[in-house]
Amino acid sequence: MNCPRVHSHLLWLGLLADGFGFESLFNHCWRVRESILDIFEETTGGRVIFSVCTVGGVRKDIDNATLRAISEKLEEVKRETQKLTGVFINDTSVKNRLCGVGYLSKEDAVDLCTVGPMARASGIVQDIRLTGNGVYDEIGFEPCVETAGDCWARCKVRIDEIYASIDMIQTAIDKIPDTEIAVPVKGNFSGEFALRMEQPRGEAFYYAKGFDEPTKFMERMRVRTPTNMNIPAMVKTLQGCDLADVPMNVLTIDPCISCTER
Amino acid sequence: MGSLFKKPATLMYPVVPREWQERTRGHIDINEPECILCGMCMRKCPTNAITVDRNAHTWSIERMKCIQCGCCTYNCPKNCLTMAQTYTAPSVTKTVDTFDIPQKEKAGSSASADGKLQNNVEECIYCGLCAKNCPQEAITVDRKEKSWELDEEKCVKCGLCTEKCPKKCLEIK
Numbered sequence: 001m002n003c004p005r006v007h008s009h010l011l012w013l014g015l016l017a018d019g020f021g022f023e024s025l026f027n028h029c030w031r032v033r034e035s036i037l038d039i040f041e042e043t044t045g046g047r048v049i050f051s052v053c054t055v056g057g058v059r060k061d062i063d064n065a066t067l068r069a070i071s072e073k074l075e076e077v078k079r080e081t082q083k084l085t086g087v088f089i090n091d092t093s094v095k096n097r098l099c100g101v102g103y104l105s106k107e108d109a110v111d112l113c114t115v116g117p118m119a120r121a122s123g124i125v126q127d128i129r130l131t132g133n134g135v136y137d138e139i140g141f142e143p144c145v146e147t148a149g150d151c152w153a154r155c156k157v158r159i160d161e162i163y164a165s166i167d168m169i170q171t172a173i174d175k176i177p178d179t180e181i182a183v184p185v186k187g188n189f190s191g192e193f194a195l196r197m198e199q200p201r202g203e204a205f206y207y208a209k210g211f212d213e214p215t216k217f218m219e220r221m222r223v224r225t226p227t228n229m230n231i232p233a234m235v236k237t238l239q240g241c242d243l244a245d246v247p248m249n250v251l252t253i254d255p256c257i258s259c260t261e262r
Numbered sequence: 263m264g265s266l267f268k269k270p271a272t273l274m275y276p277v278v279p280r281e282w283q284e285r286t287r288g289h290i291d292i293n294e295p296e297c298i299l300c301g302m303c304m305r306k307c308p309t310n311a312i313t314v315d316r317n318a319h320t321w322s323i324e325r326m327k328c329i330q331c332g333c334c335t336y337n338c339p340k341n342c343l344t345m346a347q348t349y350t351a352p353s354v355t356k357t358v359d360t361f362d363i364p365q366k367e368k369a370g371s372s373a374s375a376d377g378k379l380q381n382n383v384e385e386c387i388y389c390g391l392c393a394k395n396c397p398q399e400a401i402t403v404d405r406k407e408k409s410w411e412l413d414e415e416k417c418v419k420c421g422l423c424t425e426k427c428p429k430k431c432l433e434i435k
Contacts, residue, residue: 031271038283041285042284042285045285045286045330045332051287
């Protein structure tokens with residue numbers, strides 16, 4: 001989950017740079033992202049679509065040599081990202097486009113049910129990884145929070161999350177146990193189950209419902225994606241903004257239009 | 263500034279060939295002599311990209327429908343399907359690749375030459391799991407009459423019944 005988070009934030013940084021016209025920065029972000037895509041292809045076989053999840057676990061194992069190689073590659077990604085961070089956070093032309101743009105106060109963020117980095121940039125300490133699902137308590141996790149509430153703060157939150165994710169992946173690589181990759185799951189199911197997960201864009205809500213009698217079929221499956229939750233906040237930030245700030249405000253929620261209302 | 267003096271990060275494809283990773287999911291290959299035309303791949307394919315024609319002895323795949331998920335490779339009882347690394351070539355038409363499956367020599371069944379399904383009736387408890395799981399509905403089990411019958415014409419020797427049998431009394435030999 002954290003490797004896709006690094007990938008998603010690097011992709012978004014590239015799009016943000018493209019949004020304010022900084023094409024070469026966009027290309028550099030995506031060049032760094034290529035290393036992450038190589039890791040995905042080496043471990044799962046696909047660059048964006050992984051096809052490794054199965055009921056009970058995952059389908060493909062990763063040997064120790066590959067894990068060490070991944071750790072070294074991520075060090076390289078960290079060094080490259082540090083060069084990009086300097087530009088995003090300190091460059092005057094970038095700050096002119098991001099600082100003070102799209103301000104969302106903490107109260108508004110709570111009222112509009114914002115999730116993910118959009119909420120954390122307005123000072124709300126909300127991250128599903130704090131609730132204890134997964135092994136985040138073992139690999140050490142602190143949410144990245146800013147208080148400025150503008151596009152610059154959201155950019156900073158996502159960049160901090162890249163570094164935090166890389167550190168967590170490296171800790172996980174050190175601590176990963178050498179056990180089965182999947183547990184056998186037998187029988188049919190009934191009833192309903194819901195789960196919240198912290199995707200790169202925010203909280204995603206998964207709901208699955210079986211029939212009353214155990215069968216192998218599901219009655220209903222629904223995924224509520226984080227982009228859907230952040231759209232009201234985007235509308236609020238668009239009110240009264242300059243025309244040139246519209247791409248900034250739209251991009252700042254990290255919109256995945258295809259995910260919206262799946 | 264450094265980018266001016268470093269070599270390009272992009273690959274001069276197609277002049278420089280791409281090096282594929284070992285696990286890259288590119289396209290499905292079939293080992294035709296091993297195929298028993300059981301049709302498990304066709305049943306499991308989520309996009310219905312595979313067509314198995316037992317009468318014509320062909321196995322065909324619509325390349326543009328295939329999503330390279332690998333379900334067919336996991337479910338093939340003979341492991342004759344593999345995931346190759348190179349992507350499907352771009353095309354202006356929807357490519358359908360058809361492979362002729364050589365006929366097996368043994369008479370009596372159009373499928374494998376590997377023998378036939380046999381049941382050790384002394385161990386059989388007539389639970390009917392084999393019949394329920396048979397994709398071809400080739401097995402008939404009657405618990406009251408204690409009878410187990412196999413329609414050899416329908417049996418494709420996929421081996422699902424041998425896996426499901428709780429008493430392990432089914433064998434293909």
